[in-house]
Amino acid sequence: MGVKVYGATMSTCTARVLLCLEEMGAEYELVPIDFSTGEHKQPAHLARNPFGQVPAFEDGALILYESRAIARYILRKYKSSGGDLLKEGSLEESAMVDLWLEVESQQFNPAIGPIFYQIFIFPRFGNVPDQAVIDTNLEKLCKVLDVYEARLSKTKYLAGDFFSLADLSHVPLLHYFMATPHASVVNSRPHVKAWWEGVSSRPACKKVTAAMPASA
Template identity: 75%
Template sequence: MGVKVYGPPMSTCTARVISTLEEMGAEYEVVPIDFEAGEHKQPPHLARNPFGQVPAFEDGDLMLFESRAIARYVARKYKSSGPDLLREGNLQESAMVDLWLEVESQQYNPAIAPIVYQCLVIPMRGGVADQKLIDANVEKLGKVLDVYEDHLSKTKYLAGDFFSLADLSHLPYTHYFMATPYASLFESRPHVQAWWQDLSSRPAVRKTAAAMPTSR
């Protein structure tokens, strides 16, 4: 049995897993889940992910959910054939990878996700964006990116002068964010912008992003 990823490739969390698989050169199958039909809340998918979300990940008898945990598993499973995204052979480097993975999860994602949702998802569904919510999170994200700008003035990538899962985990929401009217938050910070250009030009990232349309 091969590796299967359950979820639409345009989903941010599914894209996090797919980009890691692509980066590692792994073979995998994407099994689409129809959100509009409510397939993610039906018993077959709830057996894969009891929270009724995507993605779910199947590797033989192993079933995983939570995209960041899946990405770590993928990085470990294919370490011998792909890049060392976790640096687990070096205590200090692996600690920095862990640290910036936590920053992405706890600082970056909570600020950027509402902006993407308000600017792209709600209008796509015929709704009206909440500008107050956008403004509050733009301010929050700006402060986070100030920290990134200072940090990236000293190292090429987040965990050091090596590309890691900490960088790659930023792909999904940043890809969509750059299609919002607030992309200048990156463009006005030269080190952040250079880091994003480096990340977004990687072949695995380009292939993943090709399945993530920013408009309909």
């Protein structure tokens, strides 16, 4: 039984898992979960992810959920063939990867996530985006990106002069964000812009994001 990912191409968390699989050159099957029919809340999927979310990940008898945990599993499993994107061979480098993964989940994601939902998700359910929510979170995001700009003025990538999961984990939400009228907050910061252009041009990133809709 091969690796299966249960999810949706529009899902940023599904994309995070697919990005890792593609970076590692791993074979996998993407099993679509249809949100419009409520498939993610049906017993079959709840058996894989009890929170009724995507993705769920299956590797033989092992079933995982939560995209960041799945990502680490994939990178450990395929490290010998795809490279060490967790830098677990170095205590210092792995600490920096962990640090920037925490920044991504605790600082970056809470700021950019609401913007994504307002612009891309709400209209799909007939709701009008709340500009006040967008503006408030843009302000938060700008402060986060100021920290990134300072960091990336010293190192090529977030954790150091090496590409890692810390960079890759930013791709799904930034892919959508760069298709909005607010992309200037990235492009106006030269080191953040150069970093994003380098990360998003990687073959794995181009392949996964090509399947993600870039408009609401």
